[in-house]
Amino acid sequence: MIQRGVLDPGVVDAAGDHLVGYVDRMRSVPGWALASALGAPVLLIGGWTVAAALQPAGYDPVTQSISSLAARGATDRWLMTAALAGLGGCHLVTALGLRPVARAGRILLAAGGAATLLVAAFPQPAEGSSAAHVVAATTAFLALAGWPALAADRGPDARWELRPGVSAVATAVLIGAVAWFGWELHTGTRIGLAERVAAGSQALWPLVVVIAERRRR
Numbered sequence: 122m123i124q125r126g127v128l129d130p131g132v133v134d135a136a137g138d139h140l141v142g143y144v145d146r147m148r149s150v151p152g153w154a155l156a157s158a159l160g161a162p163v164l165l166i167g168g169w170t171v172a173a174a175l176q177p178a179g180y181d182p183v184t185q186s187i188s189s190l191a192a193r194g195a196t197d198r199w200l201m202t203a204a205l206a207g208l209g210g211c212h213l214v215t216a217l218g219l220r221p222v223a224r225a226g227r228i229l230l231a232a233g234g235a236a237t238l239l240v241a242a243f244p245q246p247a248e249g250s251s252a253a254h255v256v257a258a259t260t261a262f263l264a265l266a267g268w269p270a271l272a273a274d275r276g277p278d279a280r281w282e283l284r285p286g287v288s289a290v291a292t293a294v295l296i297g298a299v300a301w302f303g304w305e306l307h308t309g310t311r312i313g314l315a316e317r318v319a320a321g322s323q324a325l326w327p328l329v330v331v332i333a334e335r336r337r338r
Contacts, residue, residue: 150334154218158331161211162324168204169317172197183314188240188254194247202241208324209237212265215327219272221334222283226272230327233264262302265323266295272330282333291326298322 172190173182175197180189190201212234216227239257273288274280281287298319305315 150220150331151218154215155331155335157211157214157218158328161208161215162321162328164204164207164211165320165324168201168208172201172204175200181313182317184310185313186316187313187320188245188258191241192245192247198244202244205241206238209234209239209241209261212237212327215331219327219330219334221274221280222272222330223274226268226270229264229268229271233261233268233323236261236264262299262319262323266299266319267292269295269326269330280333280337282330295319295323295326 169182169187169190172195173180176190177196187201187205189195191198191205195201213231216231216234219227219230236257240254240261243251243253243257245251245254269288269291272283273285274283275285279285298315302312302315302319305312309315
């Protein structure tokens, strides 16, 4: 007869610790996600600042949009185009690294990053507008405004930055900024300012979530 053995308690404890450590690693936010989350506002704000400085004297960042810096015919349009492409890539990488966040929120953040890449790929013409650019920009703004709501954690141990109330407020603020930009597009004279507030705040919120998650863990 084969004698049934008894597992060593030390082996069981070691296996349990290993499993817990593996789960913690899988739910942690890696350093490269912090780098991408930090890169998003740096690329966006740095890009529009430098690109605006290179434009002719008549350029006004309060009244003229970010997209005009990457439009066909703009001075050194490659710079803002590269910044927008980098911004979209950063959002995609951050969405991949935000492991503790609800999957729906990560997917919407990634969708916003992909749409931002399309914004760079379909620039505005020198005169008039581009339907592809408008669709891509609208999709990017709405996705990047809505992802905090879908990222909310309704569990009893939810972190402050992912609590439903905080996520709802974040989405409301981001949508409000986008609505202001939409209003200015049709009736106002502060199109550039409104777009910078909307895009800048959308680039900063993922960084807030990433930093809070890494500090907690």
